Amino acid sequence: MATVKSLNKWANAHTYYSLDVLRIVVGVFLFMKGVSFMTNIEYYTQLIEPLKNIGGGMLIVHYIMGAHIVGGVMILxxxxxxxxxxxQIPILFGxxxxxxxxxxxxxxxxxxxxLLAICVFFLFYGSGKHSADYYFKMQQ
Incomplete structure (x- = not known):
């Protein structure tokens, strides 16, 4: 827990609007990908065709849709x-x-x-100073 607190302190001291804009763009992009995934299910089942022998193919598709939509809004x-x-990291790695x-x-x-590189960056950086996390932390 001390590591997360020290990362948050560093991120809040070194926050920039460009990183917040990047976080917002990534959130919107992931949300739009989730919606696209939901509306073009045939295309995405063709994309995961090499993995059809692995059980739970439709479970993977539904996990990707939900994680992109909900995760995109939360990142936004x-x-x-x-x-x-x-x-998001397992999806992007896949x-x-x-x-x-x-x-x-x-x-x-x-x-x-x-997107994988940006998500790994935000895994360590956090949400930054201009976010709901920071706002709720300051309200305590």
Missing amino acids: FGLLTRWSVIA AFIINFIGEMHIGNLILSFL
């Missing part, structure tokens, strides 16, 4: 950002790996790698 507002990012198993999509590969 900066509410429980680290927990939301932890839920999106990165699936490009090597199935058909290679360079755009998806680059996008998933960038």
Whole structure:
């Protein structure tokens, strides 16, 4: 717990509006990906075609939809950002790996790698000073 507190103190001392804008953009993007995932289910089942022999394929699809929609909104507002990012990391790592198993999509590969790197950054950085987490912490 002391490590998280020291990371929060460092992040609040070194906060920048550009990082908050990046967090908001990532949250909106993940939310839109979740909505896209929900509306184009056939496309995404084709994407995970290489993993169809693994049990729970539809469970994975529903986890991705929920995690992107709920996690995107939480990242957008900066509410429980680290927990939301932890839920996104396995999805983004899987999106990165699936490009090597199935058909290679360079755009998806680059996008998933960038989002994975940004999420790992926010896992350590936190939500920043301009977020719901900071607001609720200051209200105590």
